[in-house]
Amino acid sequence: MNNAREDSQAYLQKKRFFDSLMTVYGRKTVLEALQDSSTYIYRLHLAKSNKSAEILDEIITLAQHKGAEIIYHERQTLSRISKNATQDQGVAADLQLRGYQHYDDFLRENSKKNYTLLALDGVNNPQNLGMIIRSASAGNIDGILLPQKGNAQIDPLVIKASAGTVFRAPLLRCKDLTEALLDFKKEGALVCALSSYAATELKKFTPNAPCIYVLGNETEGVSPAVQQLCNENVKIPMNNGVESLNVAVTAALIAFR
Incomplete structure (x- = not known):
């Protein structure tokens, strides 16, 4: 009985560790990640078919210096790891990032x-996601709830738009946003959506509890299921007939409110 419990705990710990890893791909992206002192690399994945190149030599040297396990794969296997065969350039890395x-x-x-x-x-646009991450990292945001599905994935475009801050950003992973928000609400957090019809302006909204600001899809806004969970709605006043702002701009205004 004890052995079964220990095996179960060991499995959960192992699963949690692998869930904490972010896989990035592409030669320049992996190189930039390894050059960042804040990143810990668990594994470097390389295609056996890669031809010798200076950037690959630099990637391997940095990975070795950081104590990474280096594994060589058939091209098809590497594509399954990167999940982007057309852009991985034969390189992927599993990173453990501090944020x-x-x-939970x-x-x-x-x-x-x-x-x-x-x-x-x-939030489906990679550039928007990257800019949101950059603004949140620079501003007064303690974390970004990022569901595994339904948003743009962390890829080279996101990393470029974030100016590399994705490697230091406080990204909070969840499988389902509504479930995560419910857990936060149970612990006393407020959930707030941005709405042009709200009575309260963002700059005048001063919650006395933990607060989560929801940023919705670029065209459809916050989904109905998430909107139902919101305790509050606030607005950003608009002039000159402008109806809405880019979601990344909205994130910046929240971060520096």
């Missing part, structure tokens, strides 16, 4: 704090 964690770890560690989070509900 990349499961949301953050919730447990910050249960008595008045944190401020952004939650992404269908």
